[in-house]
Amino acid sequence: MAWYIVRRLAVSVVVLLGISAVVFFLLHLVSDSPGRVVLGQRASPEAVAAFDHEHGFDRPVVVQYVSYLGQLLQGDLGRSYKLNQDVSTLLQQNAARSAMLSLAGLVLALVIAVPLGILQAVKRNSVVDRVATGAAYVLYATPAFLLGLVLIAVFSQQLDLLPAEASQSHSPWVVFTDPRSMALPVVTIAVTSIAIFSQYQRSSALDQLGQDYIRVARAKGLPERLVLTRHLLRNACLPLITLVGTMIPLLLAGNLIVESLFNYSGLGLLFLNSLHREDYPVLLAYTLIGGVLTVVGNFIADIAVALADRRIELAS
Amino acid sequence: MTAVDPASGARDTVPQPAPAPVGLGAVVRRMRHHPLGLAGGGLLLLVVAFCYLGPVVWRTNQTDVNLLEAALPPGPAHPLGTDTNGFDVLGRLMEGGQVSLQIGLLAALFATTFGTVYGAVAGLAGGVVDGFMMRMVDVLLSVPFLFFVLILSARFDANAWTLALVIGAFSWLISARLVRGEVLTLRVREYVLAARVMGASRRRIIFTHLIPNALGVIVVNVTFQVADAVLVVAALGFLGFGLSYPTTDWGSQLASGVTYISADYWWLIYPVGGLIVLTVLALNLLADALRDAVGRKAD
Numbered sequence: 001m002a003w004y005i006v007r008r009l010a011v012s013v014v015v016l017l018g019i020s021a022v023v024f025f026l027l028h029l030v031s032d033s034p035g036r037v038v039l040g041q042r043a044s045p046e047a048v049a050a051f052d053h054e055h056g057f058d059r060p061v062v063v064q065y066v067s068y069l070g071q072l073l074q075g076d077l078g079r080s081y082k083l084n085q086d087v088s089t090l091l092q093q094n095a096a097r098s099a100m101l102s103l104a105g106l107v108l109a110l111v112i113a114v115p116l117g118i119l120q121a122v123k124r125n126s127v128v129d130r131v132a133t134g135a136a137y138v139l140y141a142t143p144a145f146l147l148g149l150v151l152i153a154v155f156s157q158q159l160d161l162l163p164a165e166a167s168q169s170h171s172p173w174v175v176f177t178d179p180r181s182m183a184l185p186v187v188t189i190a191v192t193s194i195a196i197f198s199q200y201q202r203s204s205a206l207d208q209l210g211q212d213y214i215r216v217a218r219a220k221g222l223p224e225r226l227v228l229t230r231h232l233l234r235n236a237c238l239p240l241i242t243l244v245g246t247m248i249p250l251l252l253a254g255n256l257i258v259e260s261l262f263n264y265s266g267l268g269l270l271f272l273n274s275l276h277r278e279d280y281p282v283l284l285a286y287t288l289i290g291g292v293l294t295v296v297g298n299f300i301a302d303i304a305v306a307l308a309d310r311r312i313e314l315a316s
Numbered sequence: 317m318t319a320v321d322p323a324s325g326a327r328d329t330v331p332q333p334a335p336a337p338v339g340l341g342a343v344v345r346r347m348r349h350h351p352l353g354l355a356g357g358g359l360l361l362l363v364v365a366f367c368y369l370g371p372v373v374w375r376t377n378q379t380d381v382n383l384l385e386a387a388l389p390p391g392p393a394h395p396l397g398t399d400t401n402g403f404d405v406l407g408r409l410m411e412g413g414q415v416s417l418q419i420g421l422l423a424a425l426f427a428t429t430f431g432t433v434y435g436a437v438a439g440l441a442g443g444v445v446d447g448f449m450m451r452m453v454d455v456l457l458s459v460p461f462l463f464f465v466l467i468l469s470a471r472f473d474a475n476a477w478t479l480a481l482v483i484g485a486f487s488w489l490i491s492a493r494l495v496r497g498e499v500l501t502l503r504v505r506e507y508v509l510a511a512r513v514m515g516a517s518r519r520r521i522i523f524t525h526l527i528p529n530a531l532g533v534i535v536v537n538v539t540f541q542v543a544d545a546v547l548v549v550a551a552l553g554f555l556g557f558g559l560s561y562p563t564t565d566w567g568s569q570l571a572s573g574v575t576y577i578s579a580d581y582w583w584l585i586y587p588v589g590g591l592i593v594l595t596v597l598a599l600n601l602l603a604d605a606l607r608d609a610v611g612r613k614a615d
Contacts, residue, residue, distance in 0.1 A: 018455035026464065030471045141596035143547050145554045146589045149574060157580060164577075249460040256462060260555060261574075271463070272555065275470045287463045294458040 008302060012295050019291035020072070024065050027284050033057065037278045038081045072288075078281035080274075087285045090270060096172035098259070098266035102251045104175045104182070105189030106244070113194045117201020118228060118236065121209060124202075132198065139195035144254050148188040148261045155184060166264035185262045189254050193247065200243055205236040238305055245301025248294045346609040353605020359598035363591065367413035376407030379562070390583055397583040400572060405583055408569060409591060415565040417595070419480045419549045424541035426484025431491030432534055436522045438492070439499030450496065453489050461486045465548060469557045479552070479559065483545050491537050498530040532610030539603035543596045550592050566592050 031037060035051035043051075052058045056067070071078065077087040120129040139147075156164035167174040167181040175182045208214065209232065217227045252268070259268035267286060274282035347353055382402030390397040396405040438449040468482045502508060508525050516525075527534070546566075552558040553567020554574075566588050573584035 014451065015454050015458060018451065019458055022455055023459060027467070030467060137600065138593065138597060141543070141593045141600060143550055143554075143592065145551065146570065146592060149570070149577065149585055150589065153577060153582065153585060157577065249458070252460045253462040256466075257551065257555070272466075275466060275557075283463075283467060287459055287467075290463060291455075291459045294460075298458075 004306065005303065008299060012299050015295055016292060019295070020069065020288055021065065023284060023287045023291065024068060025061065027280050027287075028061050028064070031278065031280050034081060034280065037280070077285040077288075080279055080282050082274075082277045082279045083282075087281050090282060091267065091285060091289065093170075094265060094267045094270050097170075097174070097264070098255050098268060100172045100175050101182075101185060101189065101258070101264065101266060102255055104186045105254075106193065106251065108186060108190040109193035109197055110240075110244075112190070113197030114201055114233075114237065114240070116194070117198040118205045118232065120198065120202040121205035121236075122228070124206065129202075133202075136195040136199050139191055140199075142192070144188055144192055144257045145261055147191055148184065148258060151184050151188060152261075164262075166259075166262040168263075168265070170265075185258050185264055188258050188261070189251070192254065193251075196247075197240060197243065200239055201236060204239045205232060208232055208236045211235075234308075238308060241304050241308065242301050245297040245304075246294075248297040249290060252290050252293070342609075347605060350605040350608060352601050353609070356598045356601025356603075356605060359594060360602060363413065363595050363598060364417065367410050367417060370410040371407065374407060374410070376404040378403055378407055378411050389581075396587050397581075399569070399584055400576060400581075405587060408564060409566075409588060412564045412566045412569050412588070413591065413595075415476055415559065415563060416546055416549055416567070416592075419476050419483070419565070420542045420546040422477070422480035423483035423487065423545035423548075424538050426481060427488040427541055427545075428491045428534060428538045430484070431488030431537075432495045432527060432530070433522075434488065435492035435495030435497075436499050436526050436530070439496040440503055440518060440522060440526065446496075450493075453492055456486070457489050462548070462551065465552065466555070466557055469552055474552075474557070474559055475563070476559065479549065480545075483548050487541060487544065487548075491534065491541070494533050494537055495527075495530050498533050499526050502526055502529050532606075536603055536607045536610060539599055539606060543599035543603070546592070546595055546599070 033048060033052055034055065034057050035048035036043070039047055039051055049058070056064065059067075068078070075088065077091065079086055080090060083090065116132060120132050123129055152164045155162045162183050163181045164184070165181065166185050167178040169178065171177065175186065214227060214231060217231050218224070222230075255266060256268035256271060258264070259266045260272050263269070267289075270282065271286050274280075274286075347357075382398075385394075385398050385402040386400050388394055388398045394404050394406065396409070399405055399408060434449065434453075438446045441449075464486050465482055469479060472478060472482075474482075503526065508521060511521050511525055549558065549565055550567035550570065553565050553569075554571045556571060558568050558571075559565055569588045570585065570592070573581065573588065576584060
């Protein structure tokens with residue numbers, strides 16, 4: 001196990017280095033003169049050149065990349081061109097709020113999708129199963145922004161039940177302190193995941209239901225409820241662990257859309273605003289963090305699956 | 317545990333013959349018995365007919381802004397009302413649909429062509445080259461794809477071609493993985509070994525033996541990718557980084573619906589939203605059915 005973790009860590013580090021290089025060079029390609037962005041369109045070429053020289057942006061791109069990596073290792077993500085703040089401060093201000101939004105959506109999705117998938121598997125080809133599968137197909141084809149829009153139109157405009165805008169408080173705990181204003185954003189994030197998770201859970205539970213241990217549990221007279229909770233649930237959830245790990249880029253992209261739609265200030269909205277402001281250090285840092293989260297998520301998912309299922313051969 | 321499943325047991329020891337390649341005829345025959353796939357194909361045909369034949373039947377002025385007729389609710393002259401520029405929404409949907417479908421198809425073709433060649437080369441090469449090429453894929457897959465596309469389309473003026481290129485440039489990764497996996501199983505088949513013994517070049521092996529035999533997986537993947545690309549185009553349009561006026565697509569149309577959501581212009585939201593869902597649903601159903609018909613798991 002230890003050897004597996006070490007090897008898996010080494011691969012993750014290589015992938016992380018690759019991500020930082022790809023993102024850095026791509027952004028350099030898009031904007032090679034920060035001086036122009038910082039000083040504005042009317043600045044004289046001399047002033048732009050002087051700015052670029054002073055901050056080292058006229059050095060070869062590889063040199064810039066290496067010095068950026070050096071800064072990264074010291075926890076320095078650079079400084080925003082437009083907001084006159086450290087990028088790390090900006091990210092810290094918004095990260096908790098985004099994380100709480102994603103987490104709330106993810107938890108809601110799992111709480112609904114896991115039992116639903118198992119129910120569908122147990123009652124396969126029944127009306128319930130067919131309706132749920134059909135709904136999953138339609139919801140999977142529904143982009144988050146459309147879903148959020150329809151939710152706003154119905155629950156906020158027509159029925160006047162819930163506010164159309166997310167809470168503007170700066171606390172990361174708004175999901176709990178102001179649940180009414182967060183209901184629509186959280187549901188929007190959850191619904192797409194429910195469609196994916198429940199279908200996975202259904203097919204995974206179907207696989208497990210045909211296994212011998214389920215037959216044995218039933219044959220020895222265990223109540224069906226215990227067969228499902230004690231035996232099936234544990235084993236049928238394994239594929240979901242991996243899925244949640246690989247869903248992180250999707251969750252981040254979902255945050256982007258949902259935060260923009262509901263005007264919830266988090267990392268997604270910061271990214272979009274920085275895009276409008278051509279604030280590349282922020283874009284670079286956020287894209288990097290997205291990559292890091294994905295790699296870490298996959299890493300944790302692999303380890304969690306290995307821990308949960310001892311049969312997985314780690315040596316191979 | 318001593319219980320033996322009667323289905324497994326002794327039969328497992330008999331070597332299974334490799335699945336025979338599925339011909340086009342067999343795929344068509346199997347598709348005919350797949351009601352959901354047929355429904356998906358039918359829906360898709362309807363959407364395509366609506367976008368491309370619709371304007372022939374339903375002629376509307378989509379060039380001159382007419383503010384006197386702006387934001388009219390559905391009525392006899394405009395079955396789906398007009399938008400805030402006074403364009404007939406029904407006609408606008410057809411025009412935007414053409415653009416969305418074109419970008420979707422182009423992006424999927426770009427992505428699949430590149431991904432197929434990349435995956436085939438990696439799979440055939442094996443060893444260090446394969447390892448390096450696939451780690452590259454891992455790296456790119458780790459970065460949320462929407463970020464890249466947003467950054468590039470914000471920086472460069474987006475038209476249908478560049479948008480398709482940008483989306484394609486970051487969505488070839490899955491096809492590369494799939495085709496590589498397929499090539500890994502194909503390259504040890506007798507006919508590939510025979511071609512090698514006869515001294516066929518790598519290029520010849522890739523293009524005349526490996527890719528044609530991985531075609532099933534590839535076609536299934538293209539269908540899924542068109543669906544994904546339609547969604548990405550819509551998301552870009554929605555976030556305001558899509559095509560610039562006067563070109564329109566479904567995402568941009570939905571974005572203008574958002575602006576006026578408090579004015580309760582429902583006809584700017586539901587028709588276009590429904591079309592997006594319908595198109596993506598049709599493509600996904602069709603792709604699922606094709607996957608079953610081709611007889612191999614594509615993911």
